[in-house]
Amino acid sequence: MPKAELARNAAGRMVPTEINGREAVPYKGVAAHRPTGTRAAPAIPTVMDYPDCGNKTVENIKAALEAAGIRDGMTISTHHHLRNGDFVANAVFEAAAELGVKDLMWFPSASFPCHASMIDHMKNGVVHHIEGSMNGPLGAFCSSGGMRGMGVLRSHGGRYQAVQDGEVHIDIAVIAAPTADPFGNAHGLDGPAACGLLGFALADSQYADKVIVVTDTLIEFPCVPWQIQGNYVDYVTTMDAIGDASKIVSGTTQITKSPDRLRIAEMTAQFVREAGIMEQGFSFQAGAGGTALSFAIFLMEMMREAGVTARFVRGGSTQYLTRMLEEGLTDYILDGQTFDLDGVRSMRENPTHVNTSPFTSYNYHGKGNFASMLDCVVLGATEVDVNFNANVVTHSDGQLLHGIGGWQNCLFSKCTILPIPSFRDRIPVLVDEVTTLCGPGELIDVIVTERGIAINPRREDLLSAVSGSGLPIRPIEEIKAEVETIVGGPPAKPAFGDRVVAAIKWVDGTVIDSVRQLG
């Protein structure tokens, strides 16, 4: 593989100017890149190529891939709404291997440890490389230089952007559907693999050349609500089970028992209250991680006490958000994915529990999006530096471990808060410079650690709003220095090689950083 040409981007990071044979634009800064031209589009279909009776079923995935014209070098997409219980992506590449196809690009909306078999497909040539999150074993494989092409990590919004502006052309999209009809209408509300919604597959259904729906619950037409519209779908096929329900949604979401995390979550909620964000009709987004979930529970309690209700909250929804909705503490849940059975139930039953997609919430090429309208968002990070830059894809050892998800897109909320421990075991989370830059510090407003709250000096409004509140507001450098005393000095930097194994995209499609091979 030829050595990539590198350029220094506006964040001072060295990034490749060419990625997998395509020109790449180095990051220019927040709201600095304005692409021109028209949106990409698939070829025009005609109804005469589809059966009038509406029955598009084929025998199995292999037959569907063949009918879709699979061949070497194509881009195949799948989606992560079945999370770590997904059977479909593995089945697709198994079938491709049986068909003898080589050099495919896998374009998942996210990957999970259940997709570790992709390592074999990369070793035996079926898959050339992955453009999508690379978690756990896949991250380790990529970091060690095992992948032939360059990995590309995009946010959920960045994936939509790349599909819309033609940076990524999907040849075949395979959509796992918990319930579908023979016409291709599909939703995630029912069936043994019910996951709530299918928003991550929306762009693929509209922009891919060929669209295959795979279900284990095929019902008679019409399948409503059609979260995926059959009018975009070429083939429908079935398998015995599309996923392992126990790994798709949890029966009950567990809140953290860690006293430190609970303290961080409580301080975060107190900050939101004291900063004047928790006002009548406000909005917020918090994920389903232990700390974010506990934050929502503490905030809910404070909202009850203050008699304040939210206009909308954005999920990942859980039983706690649905409780908020059903108790009247919020008018709406605008949900990006459902994390537990109660979330799925609520989405099925409550008309005010609404499903969304990266198009509504995160897309750079949209005419606005929901994420920037939020009063505050609570996110995680693996590292934050003294300039409030943050990392979510690698740890300080330099190994790819996580995807970006909606994280970058959410940074555009009115107040971005990262509740994080100041160190994990011996590893400082607050550092001089992040190992991999994923989010620029100018968009990150508040860091809540167990040792105090650091407010970005750019946010003088927040600093003055919480002065006199009694909250432990401290300069980020001071907390970092304290942590370094505790852990015995700053961490050594990982030993990287020269080769760039993955590029980190910003929400606009430019390259904000790169990840190098380890060792």
Next chain:
Amino acid sequence: MSQKGQAGRRGDRVRSDCWISVEPRDSGGVSIELKSRVEAMYGAAIRETIESGLAALGVEHAAVEVADAGALPFVLMARLEAAVKRARPETEAELLPEMAAWSTYGTLRDRFRRSRLYLPGDQAKLMINAGLHGPDGVILDLEDSVATTEKDAARFVVRNALRQVDFQGAERMVRINQIPAGLDDLPYVVPHNPHVILIPKCETPEHVTAVDERVKAILAEQGIDTPIYLMPIVESALGCWRAYEIASASDSVVALTIGLEDYTADIGTQRTNEGRESFWARSQVVNAARAAGVQPIDTVFSDVTDMDGLTASVLEAKSLGFDGKGCIHPRQIEVIHRGFTPTEAEIEKAKRIVLAFDEAEKKGLGVVSLGSKMIDPPVVKRALRTVDLAVRSGVLSGNWQEGGGEDA
């Protein structure tokens, strides 16, 4: 002749700790086989800690194995010292981490002791951030929370934590083992600024004086003139019976507390949530402590998920006359503090008494009176304490006497 010494913990679930094996040998220098989750960032630092630590302990040649799960330096040092001393029990040198600036603060005889958080002495992970949760005291426990096979190793962890961990102003307490064995714990803790030593299963005043004398001897040896206070725990029928003698056995005693698991077994019954079986014992402890002029402190509430039960238990303790309660989880601290915070009515009454007292002082009157009622000295003292507690709990302004009290 060489014997292998091993100490610490390993396995997938272990965090912020390590396991170290040391096999001294006659030649060949030191070889270190290191597996660490933080190798990329701290591999070199860990090797340096091990090498300099072995040198300080007088080990020149050894095969060392380390399985590290992100142990902080003071934990690595504690595990190394335990491993070396298990291999060579005759080793006298100590491997002391630096005494951090934040470990040198003192305490006061009559400080508030509303909450005290128990921390198992062999689990450094729980100690590291314990002070952040704001307990009035932390107890590094060498007794019941430490397995009998780990007693020696826990001493090093506790000692190093006393030197290195920032307990954020909490009173630094250590619970030693039952007397007489517990006396041998003292040399490991006394030189490292513990504020209070807890004496478990205390049954006689002699238990107290034995600890007091040993503590004072070690302090004198070390040239330290800061006193170390004592808190006996009575946990038996005899201990409760002799509670006053125990509480007044030494001037070093600042508080008396009770352990109910052992006590209820000793009197031949079982512990219940209602606690009728221990009513006498708890009242006896309150009475003995007050008679001796020390603080009566209640036992722990052990169901960490039942916050309502804890609240009820705290209010009951307060009504019996206790000044504080033990806790075993940081989330209990705030509930306990809230429970011991004076109520609005209590504060109002106390304020009136304090004002009357000040007035009487100003006028040089020997008797304090409120309206037509005479106020006795213990009542004044209690009122002063209530006001102080209210101020410290943040429910009363510090300058309430200058008109700041109205908005409290």
